[in-house]
Amino acid sequence: MRLLFSRFDVAGTRVKPLACMDCDNRASSIADIEERVMGRLTGKAAIVTGAGQGAGAGCALAMASEGASILLVGRTLSKLESVAKEIEARGAKAVPFSADITDRAALRAIVDKAVEAFGRIDALVNAAQAPEMRSARLLDIDDDVVQELWTSGPVATLALMRFCHPHMKAAGGGSIINFASGALRVPADYGVYAGCKAAIETIGRAASVEWGPDNIRVNTVVPFVLSPAMDLDMPADVQERVAAKLPLRRLGRPEEDIGRTVAFLASEDSAYMTGNLVTLDGGSWSQK
Numbered sequence: 342m343r344l345l346f347s348r349f350d351v352a353g354t355r356v357k358p359l360a361c362m363d364c365d366n367r368a369s370s371i372a373d374i375e376e377r378v379m380g381r382l383t384g385k386a387a388i389v390t391g392a393g394q395g396a397g398a399g400c401a402l403a404m405a406s407e408g409a410s411i412l413l414v415g416r417t418l419s420k421l422e423s424v425a426k427e428i429e430a431r432g433a434k435a436v437p438f439s440a441d442i443t444d445r446a447a448l449r450a451i452v453d454k455a456v457e458a459f460g461r462i463d464a465l466v467n468a469a470q471a472p473e474m475r476s477a478r479l480l481d482i483d484d485d486v487v488q489e490l491w492t493s494g495p496v497a498t499l500a501l502m503r504f505c506h507p508h509m510k511a512a513g514g515g516s517i518i519n520f521a522s523g524a525l526r527v528p529a530d531y532g533v534y535a536g537c538k539a540a541i542e543t544i545g546r547a548a549s550v551e552w553g554p555d556n557i558r559v560n561t562v563v564p565f566v567l568s569p570a571m572d573l574d575m576p577a578d579v580q581e582r583v584a585a586k587l588p589l590r591r592l593g594r595p596e597e598d599i600g601r602t603v604a605f606l607a608s609e610d611s612a613y614m615t616g617n618l619v620t621l622d623g624g625s626w627s628q629k
Contacts, residue, residue, distance in 0.1 A: 381608040383408030386459035391469030393420030399595025403604040405433035412455040442497040452504040462508040464607040467498045494537035514556030516607045549616035558615035565622035566593035588624030
């Protein structure tokens, strides 16, 4: 038996029991709490772009583990199908959807597919960014790469946000999580990429104010995460040296370090958070 007490008896300095709860009830309460924590996205539907690999896949897996149904968006269907199988093995629903986010018609189709599959949209995670190779000096970068960075970054992000807005409003609110980069602080050699990410962060802050009355929250994360894009920009030995200099002495893991925080931002546990820049970088931001 577990006793619950309310006050002391001043005369005898004795604690008087008010009520008691047996072990079965206590265990039930703990189970209820665990269910709320681990299922905080149950009944929710989300779109995750860039979901075939890296941080996007990590976000999809983490959100699915919290009970969300996920529309997995990316260019390579086989990668999306692989992530979908893992999500389904965890007991959640996933629909792979191959799309090119530089195509505006495809962006509309993404949102339409989510509504068709789930009947609602509660969260949008804009993790996609092309091309994967992003480092380039301003005098060296090709015009077509500049265009692709811009179109797949702020243009696609804003379009998806706008297409999702009426569906989120109809659902009583929603959460949008956009992706920026630590290149915001150190843009040299990443100038155009950093500029695109700065635009995304600014768009997110504007939306957080304009769409707040609709109970639509918008936050931006800054990840420093192991990913195929990092492998292209940074050889393994360089990654090791960089990790050794971080305060936490390691690079981020897609699901555990990035995905779980994004799942939190998509949930009601962060209901009073909007317009924030959330760094998930092992302390890198503080060193710059």
